[in-house]
Amino acid sequence: MLKVVGLGRSTYYYSLSVEGKEKKKPPGGKPKGYSIDKDNNKICDEQIKEFIMESIEGDAINYGYRKITYHLRKYYNLIINHKKVYRLCKELGILKDQRVIKPTVKRTIAVNRIITGSNQLWEMDIKYGYIQGEDKFFYILNLIDIFDRSIIDYHMGLHCEAKDAAALLRKCLIRRNLFEEGAKKPVIRTDNGPQFVSHKFSQCCEEIKIAHERIPVKTPNKNAHVESFHRILEDECLKINEFQTYAEAYETVNEFMEFYNNRRLHSSLRFMSPNEFYNLHFGENLTNIKIKV
Template sequence: MLKNLNYKSIKEAQDTGKNTLVARRYDLNPNMVSRWVREYKDGKFGEVDVAVLPDIDSKELSKENEKLKMLLGEKDLEIAILRDLIKKKNPPLAEKHEVANKWIQKGYSISKVLKIIGIPRSTYYYQKNYRVEEKKVSEGRPAPGYSIQEDGQKISDEQIKEFLLEEIAGDCYNYGYRKLTKVLRRKYKLKINKKKVYRICKELGILRPQRQKKVSYPRKLARNRIITRSNQLWEADIKYGFIEGEDRFFFVMSIIDVYDRGIITYHMGLSCTGDDVKQTLKRALLKRQQYDELEKPVIRTDNGPQFISHTFEKFCEDSKIEHERIPPRTPNMNAHIESFHRIFEDDCLSRWQFETYTEAYQEVMNFMEFYNERRMHSSILDLSPKEFYQKQDSLVIKEVRV
C-alpha cells in the first residue's frame, strides 16, 4: 500500500510540477517527494543502495559476482542476437534495425547491441528518428475528449459514457449505437456523430453482439438503511472540472461518510479509471482504520464505468466489501455525495476559471481542507465534519435514513 502511495504521489508531482503541494496533501516530507521524483526519472526508484550495506567483504564479493554475470550476460546476448540475424539470412538494414530495437527494448546497452549487429550509432539514430517523423505525419488529430451541446457547453466523454449506461439500463436496453446516437442528440442536445458513439459503446462493451456475455459480478441494488454511526455507509461519485487554459477536463472522485459528512479521501487526475477508484477506496479504508475490520463500510455508487469495472468489483469482492449500486435515474439514493458535489461546484469549480492543471489541483486541495476542517454543516450540529467525527461519541444526533 505504501508503494502505491509513493507512485501516486510521484505521478501527481509530475502532473502538477509542484512537489511541495503534493507533499502537503499526503503529509509527506517535501524533500522525500523530490527525491522520489528524481529517482523515478533516473529509473532508480525502489532500488536498494548497495553502499549502505555494512559488510565490506560481502560488497567486494558482490562486485566480483556482478562482473562475472556481466561477462556471461554479454556472451549470451551476442549468441542470442546472432541467432536472430541467422534466421533472417543476409538481412537488409531495416531488419537489422528491428533486431537491434528488440534487444534494446529489453534493457540491453545500445552500444553493445549495435556493436554485435554491426550498425553504426549514427545510422541507427537516423533510421529511428526518420521512422518517428514518418509516424507523426501519418497520425490524425487527437480526440478532444468531449462533445459540444447545442448551447455550446462542453460535455466530457466520461459523462457521455454515464449517459449511455443509464439509457442501456433503462428503456434503451435493446438499442444499437445508431439509435443511441439519436438519443444523445435529442435528449441531451449533443452534437455527436455515430462513429464516436460506436467507439464509446465499444469501449464500454455495450455493442449489441457483446451483450450476450455473462456478467461476472451481478449488480446489487441499493436498499434503504438506518445509519447510526460513522463508517457504516460511504457514498462515492465522480465530478468533472474544466481547465479553460488547456481546453481539457479533470476528474475528482470523492468518498463521503453519510453520517459525519466528511470527505474521507479523493482522487484527482486527468483520468479516472477503475484502478484509480480501487486505490482511492483502499486509502479511505486505511485512513479510517477499516482495512482489517471484519465488518467494513458499505460502499454505494451509481453505475458509472469506473464503478462497474472488473478491477473495482474484484477488489470489493476480495476485500469482503459490500458494493451496492443505485438504480438508473435515482440520484436521490446517492443524496449525500450529490449534495457535496453541489457545494463543490458552487464554492470551487464555478468560482474559479482554471488556466492550468496545477492551478486546479491547488484550489481543489484548498477546498477539500476547508470543507472537512472548517465549513459548518447544519445536519451535524453546525460543526465541521472533522470536529463532528472526533466528538460524535459525546454528541446526540438523529439517525440517518437513506
C-alpha cells in the same frame, strides 16, 4: 540536360510543382475529449460514458450504437454523431454483439437504510472540472461518509478508471482504521458509471469484504449526499475559478477540500465541520440523529 543526368522529365517537373509547399497534415487527430450540448456546455467523454451506461440499463437496453446516438440527442441534449458513440461504446465493451457474450458483474440494488453513526454507509461519485487554459477536463472522485459528511479521501487526475476507484476505497478504509481483518466494514454506494460496474472494482470489493450496492438508473436522490457535496464543490470552488493549468486546478481543489473538511460549518452537523463532528462522536451510534437513505 535531363538525359545527361539520367532524370525523368515527370520527376523533374513534379519536384518543381511541390517545391516550397508545406505538407498538409493528414485528416483526423486526437479526440477532443468532450462534446457540446444544446446549451453550448462542454460535456466530457467520461460523463457521456455514464449517460450511455444509464441508457443501456434502462430504455436503451436493446439498442445498437446508432439508436443510442439518437437516445443521447433526445434525452441528454447532446450534439454528437454516431461515429463518436461507436468509439465510446467500443471503449466500454458494450457494442451490441458483445453484450450477449460479455460476462456481467452481479448488481446489488441500493436498499433503504437508516444510518445512526459514521462508517455505516459511504457514497462515491465523480465530479468533472474544466481547465480553460489547456482545453481539457480533469476528474475528482470523491468518497463521503453520509453521517459525518467528511470527504474521507479523493482521487484527482486527468483520468479516472476502475483501478483508481479501487485504490481510493482501500485508502479510505486505511484512514478510518477499517482495513484490518475482522473490522466492521461500511456499505459502499455508487451509481452505474463504468468505473463501478467493472470487474476490477467488483473484485476489489470481494477481496476486502465490503458490500457494494448501485443505485437504480436515473435515481440520483439515492446518492444524495455526494451529489449535494458536488453542488457545494461546483458553487464554491470550480465555478468561481478559471483554471489555466492542471497544477493550478490541483492546488485550488486541494485547498478547498481542506477547508470543507476542517472549517466549513454544516447546519445538519449542529454547525460543526465534518472532521470536528466525526472526532466528537467517533464510534458512537447517535439515536437522536437518524438519516434515512
